[in-house]
Amino acid sequence: MKRSALLALGFVLAASLHTAAQPAPTGKVIKAAAYVGPDGKLVSEGAVVAIEGERIARVGGDVPAGTPVDEYAGAVLSPGLVDCLTTLGVLGDLAERQTALQPDVRAADAFNRFARELRAALAAGVTTFALVPSDDALVGGSIAICQTGGPEGKPRMLERNGPLKLSLSQDAFKTDREPTSRSGALGLLREALQAGRSVNPPASDAGAASWTPFARGQRPGVMTAPSAADVLAALDLVDEFKLRLALIHTEGALDIAGRLRERVAAIVVGPLDMTSGLRATRGPRLLAQQQVPVAIAGGLPGYPADTLRIGAALAARAGLDPGLARQAIAAVPADVLGVGERVGALAPGRQADVVVFSGDPLDLRSRVLAVYIGGQRVYLDGATAATGVRP
Amino acid sequence: MIRRGARGVLPACACAFLIAQPAVSAPAAPPDDQSEVLVIRAARVYTMTGDPIDQGMVRIRDGKIEAVGKDLAVPAGAKVIERRTGILTPGLIDACCVLNAEIPQMGVQPTYPRPPRSLWLKLGEYAARHPSGEEEDDCDVKASELDPAFASGLSPFVIWSEESSEVTPHRLVIDSVNLLSNDFARLLRGGVTTVYLSADSANVIGARGTIVKTAGALDQRVVRRADAVKVALGADPGRRGHANMLPSGGAPTFYNRRPTTRMGVEWVFRKALYDARRSAAGGALHGADRPPEAALPVLLQMLAGEVPVRVQARMQHDIFTALRLAREFGLKFTLEEATEAYRALPQLKAAGVPVIFGPLYMDPAGWRQIAGEADRPRLNSPRQLAEAGLELALTAQELRDEEGLVRQGMLAARYGLSADAALRAITATPAKLLGLADQAGTLKPGTAADLVVWSDEPLAATSRPILVLIGGRTVLDGDQANR
Numbered sequence: 001m002k003r004s005a006l007l008a009l010g011f012v013l014a015a016s017l018h019t020a021a022q023p024a025p026t027g028k029v030i031k032a033a034a035y036v037g038p039d040g041k042l043v044s045e046g047a048v049v050a051i052e053g054e055r056i057a058r059v060g061g062d063v064p065a066g067t068p069v070d071e072y073a074g075a076v077l078s079p080g081l082v083d084c085l086t087t088l089g090v091l092g093d094l095a096e097r098q099t100a101l102q103p104d105v106r107a108a109d110a111f112n113r114f115a116r117e118l119r120a121a122l123a124a125g126v127t128t129f130a131l132v133p134s135d136d137a138l139v140g141g142s143i144a145i146c147q148t149g150g151p152e153g154k155p156r157m158l159e160r161n162g163p164l165k166l167s168l169s170q171d172a173f174k175t176d177r178e179p180t181s182r183s184g185a186l187g188l189l190r191e192a193l194q195a196g197r198s199v200n201p202p203a204s205d206a207g208a209a210s211w212t213p214f215a216r217g218q219r220p221g222v223m224t225a226p227s228a229a230d231v232l233a234a235l236d237l238v239d240e241f242k243l244r245l246a247l248i249h250t251e252g253a254l255d256i257a258g259r260l261r262e263r264v265a266a267i268v269v270g271p272l273d274m275t276s277g278l279r280a281t282r283g284p285r286l287l288a289q290q291q292v293p294v295a296i297a298g299g300l301p302g303y304p305a306d307t308l309r310i311g312a313a314l315a316a317r318a319g320l321d322p323g324l325a326r327q328a329i330a331a332v333p334a335d336v337l338g339v340g341e342r343v344g345a346l347a348p349g350r351q352a353d354v355v356v357f358s359g360d361p362l363d364l365r366s367r368v369l370a371v372y373i374g375g376q377r378v379y380l381d382g383a384t385a386a387t388g389v390r391p
Numbered sequence: 392m393i394r395r396g397a398r399g400v401l402p403a404c405a406c407a408f409l410i411a412q413p414a415v416s417a418p419a420a421p422p423d424d425q426s427e428v429l430v431i432r433a434a435r436v437y438t439m440t441g442d443p444i445d446q447g448m449v450r451i452r453d454g455k456i457e458a459v460g461k462d463l464a465v466p467a468g469a470k471v472i473e474r475r476t477g478i479l480t481p482g483l484i485d486a487c488c489v490l491n492a493e494i495p496q497m498g499v500q501p502t503y504p505r506p507p508r509s510l511w512l513k514l515g516e517y518a519a520r521h522p523s524g525e526e527e528d529d530c531d532v533k534a535s536e537l538d539p540a541f542a543s544g545l546s547p548f549v550i551w552s553e554e555s556s557e558v559t560p561h562r563l564v565i566d567s568v569n570l571l572s573n574d575f576a577r578l579l580r581g582g583v584t585t586v587y588l589s590a591d592s593a594n595v596i597g598a599r600g601t602i603v604k605t606a607g608a609l610d611q612r613v614v615r616r617a618d619a620v621k622v623a624l625g626a627d628p629g630r631r632g633h634a635n636m637l638p639s640g641g642a643p644t645f646y647n648r649r650p651t652t653r654m655g656v657e658w659v660f661r662k663a664l665y666d667a668r669r670s671a672a673g674g675a676l677h678g679a680d681r682p683p684e685a686a687l688p689v690l691l692q693m694l695a696g697e698v699p700v701r702v703q704a705r706m707q708h709d710i711f712t713a714l715r716l717a718r719e720f721g722l723k724f725t726l727e728e729a730t731e732a733y734r735a736l737p738q739l740k741a742a743g744v745p746v747i748f749g750p751l752y753m754d755p756a757g758w759r760q761i762a763g764e765a766d767r768p769r770l771n772s773p774r775q776l777a778e779a780g781l782e783l784a785l786t787a788q789e790l791r792d793e794e795g796l797v798r799q800g801m802l803a804a805r806y807g808l809s810a811d812a813a814l815r816a817i818t819a820t821p822a823k824l825l826g827l828a829d830q831a832g833t834l835k836p837g838t839a840a841d842l843v844v845w846s847d848e849p850l851a852a853t854s855r856p857i858l859v860l861i862g863g864r865t866v867l868d869g870d871q872a873n874r
Binding site for chain 2 (some may be wrong): 009175176178179180181183184185186187191225229232233252259322
């Protein structure tokens with residue numbers, strides 16, 4: 001908490017310095033009927049987000065005279081949605097099959113910022129997404145954190161070296177390289193973690209520089225753990241090596257929710273859609289009851305762009321607190337990706353990524369009216385434009 | 392047949408009762424309000440340390456057997472379980488269990504590498520494979536109905552061993568075990584409370600087995616993470632390579648295997664151990680079939696007798712090979728499967744090799760049939776092994792339910808093994824072979840209260856477990872016949 005408060009302060013300072021250096025008024029205000037507060041709850045008082053440059057300067061309060069205002073009558077302001085598990089905009093394949101352990105591979109190198117599906121994601125309110133190496137390697141490389149738009153109007157890279165991606169999925173077992181089995185996979189991972197902890201990597205060793213901090217618990221990772229047994233195996237690794245790990249796991253909360261508290265950073269559930277069973281949709285609630293942070297993934301582009309919001313709505317319908325459900329598609333996935341201090345909430349100092357919904361984001365009838373990334377409106381719904389919102 | 396066997400020991404039994412009543416009793420523990428006491432009454436109690444006790448009682452304190460006898464004091468506040476018509480035995484122990492896969496292991500298909508697909512296509516498939524499940528609201532651990540089988544083990548045709556080398560003693564079976572698998576519930580319904588889970592026979596020197604309980608709190612299920620190394624002799628390690636069975640070969644994968652012959656299998660085994668010695672002496676390794684570096688320390692521990700060794704051999708020929716290799720390297724080992732052990736009795740006796748025999752069958756099926764080296768089985772093998780004075784445990788390996796462990800005992804008794812010896816071969820002896828003699832397998836005071844109450848004499852054909860306790864906690868209650 002202290003660290004985050006300090007960081008937030010830093011951002012505020014940086015933002016104010018930035019404005020001091022540029023006397024020309026760059027600020028603007030977005031005004032609506034309600035907004036999603038830091039705890040995920042809807043706040044209907046003072047739905048005003050003041051923006052300076054790329055960042056949010058203030059939430060709530062009055063609109064200073066002379067500041068340009070984008071006003072959306074009756075609308076709800078939400079932080080830009082974050083999908084922490086996608087293959088959006090991938091050029092080629094995210095399955096590097098050469099070896100099982102490749103911490104120095106980066107998904108950023110496969111990102112195509114001109115991909116057309118990015119526009120569909122933007123129109124669904126997804127502003128930040130993770131490009132995640134596939135499950136075909138035990139250690140698949142660094143996740144890239146990208147945005148569907150930017151102040152220049154083009155999609156952009158937010159963080160090239162995101163968390164490390166790991167996998168205990170069967171897809172990591174191959175017939176032409178080690179491991180071929182789960183025994184081999186876990187044995188290999190433990191050996192690699194032990195080796196990673198024991199070496200002091202030379203600065204020139206890119207691989208060790210990526211792996212050693214993870215093996216020492218200094219760098220976050222995200223691990224696919226499809227079954228409850230995989231989660232138990234991952235917990236053993238967490239306990240043995242003090243890893244900072246979020247797990248991608250959808251089906252087994254019923255079996256293992258009680259063991260996760262304070263051992264995993266978060267559980268990434270999803271994608272959830274209309275075909276998901278109760279075992280999956282009730283997972284987020286069971287996890288939340290155990291104080292485990294839950295992120296819900298949308299699975300873009302394999303699933304429709306709305307799946308992120310549908311997943312949160314299904315989880316809320318299955319008993320997850322609505323505030324937590326809204327956080328599960330913004331603040332928590334941002335934390336999972338290690339960019340929780342930059343995006344994922346409407347708070348001073350955060351990047352001004354704002355989605356204007358016609359109603360509660362959890363209400364599937366609500367439409368996306370407009371999307372702001374880095375303070376710039378990068379999407380405006382045609383019907384809304386016709387009502388005469390400031391162009 | 393159990394009755395016939397029991398009649399044989401009755402006179403001795405009566406004498407023992409006259410001399411040594413109460414049969415077994417620990418010094419009375421000081422009264423302690425904190426401890427949990429449980430008393431079970433049954434029509435007969437098999438202690439496996441002495442004669443059975445009719446109208447016996449077992450007193451359990453804090454999950455451990457405290458006393459066994461005829462008229463034990465029942466402390467105030469003790470919970471009493473009455474099973475006046477039931478027959479009580481220690482929980483059964485399978486010393487060479489092989490887990491069943493619920494679905495074939497999808498990730499390890501004996502084909503060419505699959506074409507890469509998007510992550511989300513796979514996740515979509517994954518979601519499709521998992522229909523909606525239970526509706527319970529609590530978060531307690533329970534057997535998962537829907538866990539994919541990748542973690543649960545072996546079926547006769549599916550390979551799950553690590554195949555990147557013929558020599559993988561540095562790999563652990565426990566890593567492939569899904570403790571939430573329904574297979575454990577099936578074992579439990581057969582009265583099995585402790586299992587040694589063995590690696591399969593795909594590697595010449597395979598992974599280290601593990602010992603787990605079949606039920607109970609997850610944290611207490613694993614008794615020993617890494618136990619014996621499995622050595623497979625004979626046709627299995629060579630023939631298990633799928634590509635080797637195709638005359639046309641196939642794409643180069645780990646499934647194109649060497650060795651392909653008994654010569655090769657023996658060579659790989661000897662090379663691994665000689666390489667371990669060579670590397671310990673500072674020499675460089677060279678040539679084909681080098682063991683992985685991480686395997687070398689475990690191989691040295693095998694040579695030093697610090698890691699137990701098990702050898703699977705079916706034919707007389709392979710049993711002799713095992714004995715010869717053991718002499719060459721000064722190894723102690725336990726023989727598994729041992730279909731033709733009846734043809735090597737004097738040699739096994741001379742070497743003092745314990746045998747984990749089984750399963751019993753008339754005609755081999757599944758993999759054993761394919762291997763072609765199990766076509767001379769004898770149903771009276773257990774009797775012959777016992778009469779030769781060998782230490783004998785019975786195993787059902789991958790078999791469950793009607794063919795499961797208790798039925799191995801029943802069949803062994805049917806073909807001449809005494810009922811007492813048959814029961815011992817699925818309780819006390821496997822416990823001893825696993826180094827658990829003071830923890831399980833008997834009702835000796837101080838051992839864990841793993842016990843089964845049967846509806847009839849345990850080896851009777853219609854007998855079923857009606858109550859199972861592990862560590863003094865009820866894990867199965869009621870007749871499971873119709874479940």
